[in-house]
Amino acid sequence: MSRWLVVLTALAVTAAACSSTSDSEPAADSDAADTTQAETESTQPAESAEETEGPILIGAALDLTSNMAPFDGPALAAAQIAIDQINEAGGVNGRQLQLEFIDTALDPDQTKQAAVDLLAQGAEILVTTCDVDFATPAVQEGINAGVLTVAPCIGTDQMGPARFGDAGQLAFTFGNLAQDEGAVLAEWAFDQGWTTAIVVPDNLLAYFQDVCGAFTSRWEELGGTVVATEGFASFDGSVSNIPTAVGNAGEADVIALCTFPPDIGTAVGGIRDLGNDTPIVSPWSGDGTFWSAPDLTGFTFSTFASVFGDDPNADVQAMIAEMDSRGSNPATGGFITGAAMIESLAAGIEATGGTDGMALASYFEGLSGLETISGEIRFSTDLHTVFGREYRIMTFENGTPVFQELRSATSPAEIG
Numbered sequence: 001m002s003r004w005l006v007v008l009t010a011l012a013v014t015a016a017a018c019s020s021t022s023d024s025e026p027a028a029d030s031d032a033a034d035t036t037q038a039e040t041e042s043t044q045p046a047e048s049a050e051e052t053e054g055p056i057l058i059g060a061a062l063d064l065t066s067n068m069a070p071f072d073g074p075a076l077a078a079a080q081i082a083i084d085q086i087n088e089a090g091g092v093n094g095r096q097l098q099l100e101f102i103d104t105a106l107d108p109d110q111t112k113q114a115a116v117d118l119l120a121q122g123a124e125i126l127v128t129t130c131d132v133d134f135a136t137p138a139v140q141e142g143i144n145a146g147v148l149t150v151a152p153c154i155g156t157d158q159m160g161p162a163r164f165g166d167a168g169q170l171a172f173t174f175g176n177l178a179q180d181e182g183a184v185l186a187e188w189a190f191d192q193g194w195t196t197a198i199v200v201p202d203n204l205l206a207y208f209q210d211v212c213g214a215f216t217s218r219w220e221e222l223g224g225t226v227v228a229t230e231g232f233a234s235f236d237g238s239v240s241n242i243p244t245a246v247g248n249a250g251e252a253d254v255i256a257l258c259t260f261p262p263d264i265g266t267a268v269g270g271i272r273d274l275g276n277d278t279p280i281v282s283p284w285s286g287d288g289t290f291w292s293a294p295d296l297t298g299f300t301f302s303t304f305a306s307v308f309g310d311d312p313n314a315d316v317q318a319m320i321a322e323m324d325s326r327g328s329n330p331a332t333g334g335f336i337t338g339a340a341m342i343e344s345l346a347a348g349i350e351a352t353g354g355t356d357g358m359a360l361a362s363y364f365e366g367l368s369g370l371e372t373i374s375g376e377i378r379f380s381t382d383l384h385t386v387f388g389r390e391y392r393i394m395t396f397e398n399g400t401p402v403f404q405e406l407r408s409a410t411s412p413a414e415i416g
Contacts, residue, residue: 056092056355058083058345059118060101060127061111061138068106070261070288071130074323074330075152075338076101079127081322082342082373092349097342104129108137115141124355125345127151130175130334132158133205143167148360150174150345152337153304155181155207155284160384168384169361174341174377175334176284176304177385178207179412182214184391185256185281185302188407190222194253194279198227198246200267202259204234211283212258214413219256221413227252232263239263243270252278260285269293287332287394287401294399301401302391304374305333310403311392315373333392340374387412 060079062072076099083097091097100121102114106129115126115138126142128135130153142149143164151159154173161168189197197219201212216226228249232238239259246255255278257267264286271280272293279298286301305316307330319339323329345360347370352359364384370377375389390408394401 055096055098057098057123058125059123061104061114062101063106063129064103066106068129070331071334074335077323077328078335079338079342082339086346092346106134112137119145130154131205132156139171143170146357148357152341153334156210157383157385158206170357172364172384174337176389177387177412178210179214180387180409181283181302182211183218183409183413184407186215186218188393189254189281190224196225196227196252198249198252198255199229200257201231202234203231208258213415215256217413217415234263239266242267243274247274247276255280257282261291265291290331296396296399299396301394303333305336306392306403307333308401336374340372343372344377
């Protein structure tokens with residue numbers, strides 16, 4: 001747990017250095033009248049000369065101090081680097097990009113208020129945390145204001161019309177689609193010659209349920225057998241039952257575990273402590289060494305980029321070096337989606353001539369392979385989450401994740 005707290009503290013410090021202005025802390029609620037005024041302003045963005053000729057304000061309502069901080073913090077740092085690079089090259093359509101953020105600490109009320117405050121400050125694009133359940137209060141404020149609302153790394157199809165109805169046309173995420181990520185894990189595992197699996201979804205979040213559901217769907221399509229499904233929910237203590245439940249479920253070639261820190265450490269550590277050395281596969285939420293035992297072996301995860309010195313893309317390596325030089329070396333590969341998000345937004349603003357929410361949404365729905373530092377970005381009218389991207393498959397060997405291969409799913413898996 002101490003390592004977890006150290007990582008959160010480091011990311012909070014890193015994020016504080018990323019703000020483009022000195023006033024980057026959450027606004028205090030001075031009185032009810034001010035809150036009412038902010039909410040009114042958030043739904044009526046002004047059309048002023050300053051907004052069309054001055055900097056383009058990107059407002060970010062992110063978690064920098066709680067459980068999403070290991071994912072939001074590095075994405076924010078990479079986004080700021082990409083903004084600096086674009087501004088140094090002249091900006092977008094002659095306008096500079098400006099990033100302003102507020103730490104939501106994953107509190108629903110703070111998340112909503114952060115979005116309200118950022119929109120009141122004139123944010124033309126809104127960025128939210130990397131999980132749709134936690135992000136929803138901010139997403140609703142953004143799309144109701146007619147503003148394009150994006151996340152660097154939400155991984156479900158819920159960041160769009162599937163959850164938010166017609167207004168959800170304005171919502172997109174640059175994370176990998178859970179149906180795509182679960183499929184690639186199943187395909188990689190099956191290619192190892194494994195045919196039986198135990199599936200362990202964390203029922204706390206839609207992402208974990210969807211990625212494990214996609215693993216199951218593609219696994220069975222390939223001819224594999226799911227021996228058992230053992231679910232739990234993070235933070236309620238039920239993860240402590242998983243090592244024994246997995247051990248009692250019968251023999252299997254592989255365990256598919258879909259959760260995140262700190263409970264992933266409890267689950268994996270408990271399984272190994274019982275002498276169970278069955279290979280484990282995990283989505284991106286298993287990236288990083290801050291949660292793992294120093295001698296962990298046989299744990300494979302998919303991710304956006306390797307932060308362990310062996311990523312095959314020279315541009316990714318250069319981005320990691322730049323982040324390191326700024327004191328914000330990333331803990332997971334998810335940082336790269338922050339840069340890809342900014343690159344994609346810049347392309348959209350340039351193509352559409354501005355920041356009109358619906359124009360940008362139509363542009364993104366038509367993307368079929370925009371090249372970014374994270375690989376190709378593609379969306380559709382139905383899927384506002386990236387699919388078809390190349391994953392880094394990484395396997396822990398004696399405590400260190402090692403790059404295995406680049407792999408794309410043959411197609412997203414179908415889930416109920």
